[in-house]
Amino acid sequence: AAERVELRDKIKRLLKERNAVLVAHYYTDPEIQALAEETGGCVSDSLEMARFGRDHPASTLVVAGVKFMGETAKILSPEKQVFMPTLEATCSLDIGCPIEEFSAFCDQHPDRTVVVYANTSAAVKARADWVVTSSIALDVVDHLDSEGQKILWAPDKHLGDYVRRETGADVLLWDGACIVHEEFKAQGILDLKKVYPDAAVLVHPESPASVVAIADMVGSTTQIINAARDLPNKQMIIATDQGIFYKLQQLVPDKEFIIAPTAGSGATCRSCANCPWMAMNALDNLAYVLEHGGNEVHVDPALGVQAMKPLTRMLDFAA
Ligand code: CIZ
Ligand code: SF4
DSSP, X not given: OHHHHHHXXXXXXXXHHTTEEEEEETTSOHHHHHHHHHTTOXXXXXXXXXXXXXXXXXXXXXXXXXXXXXXXXXXHOTTSEEEOSOSOOOOHHHHTOOHHHHHHHHHHOTTEEEEEESSSOHHHHHTOSXXXXXXXXXXXXXXXXXXXXXXXXXXXXXHHHHHHHHHOOOEXXXXXXXXXXXGOOHHHHHXXXXXXXXXXXXXOTTSOHHHHTXXXXXXXXXXXXXXXXXXXXXXXXXXXXXXXXXXXXXXXXXXXXXXXXXXXXXXXOSSSSOOTTGGGOOHHHHHHHHHHOXXXXXXXXXXXXXXXXXXXXXXXXXX
């Protein structure tokens, strides 16, 4: 325990010395989220992380999350140095949408407006007309639909299908999925509801349609946190990465949160629903990059200029 305190103190000191600010995602280790809060950094979803990093005066951003979040920070702030505790932390959505195949898919459908989820590479963003996060996907697609535009959506098919069902827009889907959210099971949640009959079911729309169908509320991480606060239920079954429990328990301490099952059994699970890439961010590799450098995020400048356009469109739309 003394070692952890020492490590935390060292990170705090190094952040100051390096004029650096820590930008962390809700899904990272609670220790990292706590440090980001204590040091004036940010703990949030990818939309807010992007905005915070861009607007913060620090010359150096340390992004605790996955690769696309570091890249987004660099694209929006090319003049800042961006570091990550590890450059190995990626995302199944990013991996499942390689630029060559994606670009060919877009070329086959020139009549469609290309809308990509933030969980994509810089190259895929550079090919897109719009970037969205789950918190504004519905609003953006609604807006495009009202203008009569047809959509090409990538990479998450579950989120894309949810957006299509909700907006009624003409949406062509890429076949990608999040390995964490795709595992939630409707039957498991229904079984759990027998144990907690008064619990509300809060679901991230990267989950399968069968899970979304039994939700009391569907939304992004930030929207789930707000709903947990606002709904009258004292118990909540949560279908998103369990990293979010840190913020849920902090902001809504009087309620009980139960992770949604990733098996049909109804048994709660302690190690499931935890993104393996998010989990690669830890205090020791965070301290290491601050002390020794390395793990700097680089984005090809020409690609960055292209990718900044749909990203800025997203931030302006959300503002
Ligand atoms: O699943 C993810 O990676 C999410 C929810 C990212 C985000 O938008 O914050
Ligand atoms: Fe990607 Fe899913 Fe991990 Fe988020 S939780 S980073 S969408 S694999």
